[in-house]
Amino acid sequence: MYHWSELSKNYPASSIRKMAKLAAQFDDTLMLTMGEPNFETPESIKKAGQDAIAANHTHYGPNVGEHAFQQAVAKKYTDQTGIAFEPSEVMATFGGTEAILHVMMSILNPGDEVIIADPSYPNYLGQIMLLGAKVVPVPVYEENSFKMQATDIEQVLTDKTRLIILNTPNNPMGSILDQSDMEAIVALADRHQIAILSDEVYESLIYDGKKHFSLFQILGAKENHFVVNSLSKTYAMTGWRIGYVVGNHEAIDRMAEFREGVGFCVPPFIQEAAIAAITGPQDDVRYFLEQYDRRRHIIVDGLNQIPGFKCLSTEGAFYAFPNIKAFGKSSYDFAMEILTETHVALTPGSAFGKMGEGYLRIPFAESEEVLQEAVDRIKAYIIKAYPNL
Structure with a gap:
């Protein structure tokens, strides 16, 4: 190219998709980065x-x-x-x-x-x-x-x-x-x-x-x-x-x-x-909500049982936004640590603005089995790596 526009050079890249690309290096990664329902269209x-x-x-x-x-x-x-x-x-x-x-x-x-x-x-x-x-x-x-x-x-x-x-x-x-x-x-x-x-x-x-x-x-x-x-x-x-x-x-x-x-x-x-x-009938919408509510408890309740995590109960949407400031690391570094050590891909809160530093975004749009496995992997790693928390 002869010239790139200033917009193209400065347009903010998606950190969500960046984390998804990094996660692709592992065969058994649990992808908790994208905000997409795992349900099929009715x-x-x-x-x-x-x-x-x-x-x-x-x-x-x-x-x-x-x-x-x-x-x-x-x-x-x-x-x-x-x-x-x-x-x-x-x-x-x-x-x-x-x-x-x-x-x-x-x-x-x-x-x-x-x-x-x-x-x-x-x-x-x-x-x-x-x-x-x-x-x-x-x-x-x-x-x-x-x-x-x-x-x-x-x-x-x-x-x-x-x-x-x-x-x-x-x-x-x-x-x-x-x-x-x-x-x-x-x-x-x-x-x-x-x-x-x-x-x-x-x-x-x-x-x-x-x-x-x-x-x-x-x-x-x-x-x-x-x-x-x-x-x-x-x-x-x-x-x-x-x-x-x-x-x-x-x-x-x-x-x-x-x-x-x-x-x-x-x-x-x-x-x-x-x-x-x-x-049309809204039965599927009601079913989706019931399932997300079950998944919400798996993530929020599960994270709150892990030392160092503090997570408010989600009021709406399908995201948890846990506080991880107790670990003393940037949200990006901590997300990369979790990815490398547990093969669970999460998005650092800093991807969403300065005030997101010290948090992670975790969608609970995946199946209950995937979400429970993610919580179990993270908990096992934190207990081993941070025994003093």
């Missing part, structure tokens, strides 16, 4: 996609998405929030990731500031950089159950702040924002005329009888703010790449124009499978 959803292909729904579709898909999502949010949503307030996207990018493209100019939690989902960083905007991290703390607070956000606001990104349930920390948290942040954003993007892709994975509280349950929020969602986690559809953004119709119209030059349209047959998922 048969009814696959059949809907197959039927759509057989019916030749394989041509170009509208940039904004098929009208039937928009209707299905609008009805979902109308039923969920008790507030009326219209199909024109929905756009189909390639997973939640593209939805996030389109929201940013519709709002941000170079030099604008975007507030995110620290630790946070790392793909936010690259997308913000892609648009020439600036990341403003807001620390979240274990003693506050890893919840982003309006008072902390307010301290970093400037006249360049244009967007606040929320993620509830949260990746990597497994925390959730309740109604009072969300209402305080929305009130703050509205006072300063700042948009909110609420990433709610783990909405179906909440434990201990708690309920998801969506940004759009707040009256008037949809006029100036956005919810991004995906079918990847809820319906085990990661490879289908189908998600959506919900917001006011003017913003959706602008985003649809961007789609013309980015990906044109989500394939119609994939949207038809998604419609079957959203509108």
